Amino acid sequence: MAQTPSNMTPLGTKAPDFLLPATNFNTNFNFSECKGNKGTLVIFMCNHCPFVLHVIEEIVMIANDYRVQGIGIVAISSNDIEKYPQDGPDKMADFTLTHKIDFPYLYDESQEVAKAYDAACTPDFFLFDNQDKLVYRGQLDDSRPANAIPISGSDLRNAIDAVIYNRKIVEPQKPSIGCNIKWK
Template identity: 85%
Template structure:
């Protein structure tokens, strides 16, 4: 399995907007619509990546833990569905149901949103503050599918806690590692 790291775009980058259909809800979402009072988490992921499958339970727990604290959460799949039909919108809806994902899971058919975020892998995490400025981009934690480190979500949870409680976030952040986005 290929291991692709995050591109680690500059902290302070303004959140790119989007207008994408949700596969698990019958509506479109913009950044403004998913935005939380305290901050927003944009996750690039897909259905079949072993790195995503390894951490999906923790992603769902993080969403459940932090939405009530003012963090807006959205997941986006930008994979090419011609060559990777398992990531098609109908399969995304099934995956969301199976995994109990009750935040919007959006489909980026043109891949323009992934390019705007400079997303590179799945999962790829982008945390923005209440001013829509990037404060964290990096890994969920040190766990990987084959390294026997338990999934904790510690790196991302620490960053979200800092946003929620208005604390400084360490700018020394480790990139996420995952499958590359399947570009057309």
């Protein structure tokens, strides 16, 4: 199991826009349609990655906990589906049903959006404030599939709380670790 870290995009970076098809809504979404009035969480993930599968329940809980508090949530899969057909749009739609994902799960066929965000791994988390500026890019928490640390979502939850309540985000931000994005 490869362990690729986030690229740690510079804080303050403006959220790149996109227009991508949602596999679970049968329509396209851009960044503005996904954003929340307090901030926006963009997650790069895929269906087969053991790191994503390890934390998907917590990701869904975070989405459910924070959307009602003004955080927009969107997930994007950018993997090459010729080499990894299990990450194709039809399987993504099934994945959303299986895991009760009701936020947009978008398919980035060209991989342009992943490149624009400088995404490197799955899961890779990008949290933007209400001005669409990057305030957090890092891990969910210290739990990994191969360690015994319980999943808490603490790092990401603390960052989201800071955005909602206008507090300073705790430093240092630790990179997410996961499978590398499967580039074409």
